[in-house]
Amino acid sequence: MKKILTIGISFILAVSSLSALEGEMGYFGGISTGVKLPTIVELSQAKKASATTRYTLPYKENVYLAGKPETVEGTIEIRPGKGIDKTKGSGKYNEVYTIKAESADGTTKVTRNITFETQYIYEASRRQTTKTSKVTKWTEIVVAAGQTYQLDSKQSRYTKSILEDYTPGVTYYRGDIQYDAVYNQITAQNGIPITVSVHGPIYGYEQAFAKTETQRRSIAIDLGGDQYYIEETPTFTVHKDIQYGANEPDAFSLEGNYKELIRSEGVLGYNILIGSPELYDDELTGTLNITDSPRIEQLSIPSLPKLKGHPAESDIKKMYSMKIFTESAATFSPGQAVTRQEYVEMLVRALQMPLPDPPKKTNTAFGGANANNGETSPFNDVSTTNAFYPYARAAYNAGLIGGGTISPKRNLTREEMYVLNMRAIGLERLGIGTGGVYTPFIDDKQIANSAKGAIYASSKLGIITPSNGYVFPKKVVTKAEAAAFFGQLIDYLRYDLQKDYTEKMLMN
Helix, strand or coil: CHHHHHHHHHHHHHHCCCCCCCCCCCCCCCEECCCCCCCHHHHHHCCCCCCCCCEEEEEEEEECCCCCCEEEEEEEEEECCCCCCCCCCEEEEEEEEEEEEECCCCCCEEEEEEEEEEEEEEECCCCEEEEEEEEEEEEEEEEECCEEEEECCCCCEEEEEEEEEECCCEEEEEEEEEEEEEEEECCCCCCCCEEEEEEEEEEEEEECCEEEEEECEEEEEECCCCEEEEEEEEEEEEEEEEEEEECCCCCCCCCEEEEEEEEEEEEEEEEEEECCCCCCHHHCEEEEEEECCCEEEECCCCCCHHHCCCCCHHHHHHHHHCCCCCCCHHHCCCCCECEHHHHHHHHHHHCCCCCCCCCCCCCCCCCCECCCCCCECCECCCCCCCCCHHHHHHHHHHCCCCCECCCCCCECEHHHHHHHHHHHHCCHHHHCCCCCCCCCCCCHHHCCHHHHHHHHHHHHHCCCCCECCECCCCCECEHHHHHHHHHHHHHHHHHHHHHHHCHHHHHC
16 A cells, blocks of 8 residues: 555656746736645646646736726736746747736726747756746727727837746746836827836745745826826735544544645735825725635545544644655654655655656666666665655755765754755755854754754744754654654745735735
8 A cells, every 4th residue: 555655646746846837917917816736636637747728817907097096807818838948948938918807887997918928048057047028919908987098019118037946845936027008098089198117026936835926016107297106016825724624423434634725815905106186095005805715625644543642643644644744654653763765755745846757677786877768876875776766866856955975764863854944945045144153042052053054044934943942953853753843844835935925015
């Protein structure tokens, strides 16, 4: 049974790969609910990794051409194109956005179609991609306040650029947009062209448990005689919420199990600094929101009667439910030490790092080239035929571990675990400058200089568990402790990471 489960999990990881889909709200100040994260069942059904060619999402946007916010609601259709090819290093593709929305009373409407030609360069040494886009087609008609406005595509200009940074478990991206949209009033005689100038940054991330994008937009509208100025902060968040439910019937084979709810929401905050003089003060600011029904997935749970009443019982069951723990429940011991190999496997499974194609078994010497595909193990102590090799290679490819000697069977210490955790989520920079200097813990002197930055960053993010001011850096991590520490890390990825991208930016 264990063998079958391992193969199943490996298959899931082999076909899943995170790739940021910037612009799930579009780039015009609207909001959507974002594309749902895949469930474990969906991943297991995929026969091969393939790019989705089209998404249609619910959509809301404010129209300000009349100097006041007119809310329209409808859909945004996204055709993201083929995306980047890291094996080629550079290239281009087209991405298309089609928006159709109108107000509840039908007096305000937006119809927009825009095609970007996106060129990119992937720098393998930095694990980063730079994307620069230009508009090749842009049509738009807006109806507001009894007037119909048509975009003058020859006079309008649009540019955007995105930088993606690939850490082992999280893809972060930051970008900027800037455009001037010039509209002609086709229902007014001698109508003066209206120019809407917009600029602002984009921030986002995507990982196995959540994704978020937030845009900051400064909008200046020139009506010829009057000028309006608005600030907007559109954002969306998709995350997997985990809940435990006890089964109500007594005569039931399971006491209870976990389930994941995939939730999604878009929120737009706006502030009209200069608008129609007819607006009251309480009409100058506001928010819009859009939600979608959650998706539910039941998670299987093994029978663990030996853990009844154990302090880490819920954490351990949660790890089994999420397929992070995969060893036989019959032989599981919460006090057993975790090896470096086991922890790397846990991180690879949890963060869905894609596994390489498994090499065929050969009689090749330990660590040497594989006769079938010419692959050479980058490790001195893990051969290409070792069962751990696909996970080690996935971690190596993602930048989680280096090559050479990795000591897979050696027990993992707490400081090593924190280093791996920070490297996995790509936030080591938060501890830069503390290495070899200090951390806020009583046993700071016992922490290796190479681990101080990671431990300081973990403390800053709240994903470290000190005991009366001690962190016990040299202590070996047990299975029960690993479950608790992993739970903290995943909860940070599920919920807390998004606060920097949503609550903080909305309040500022």
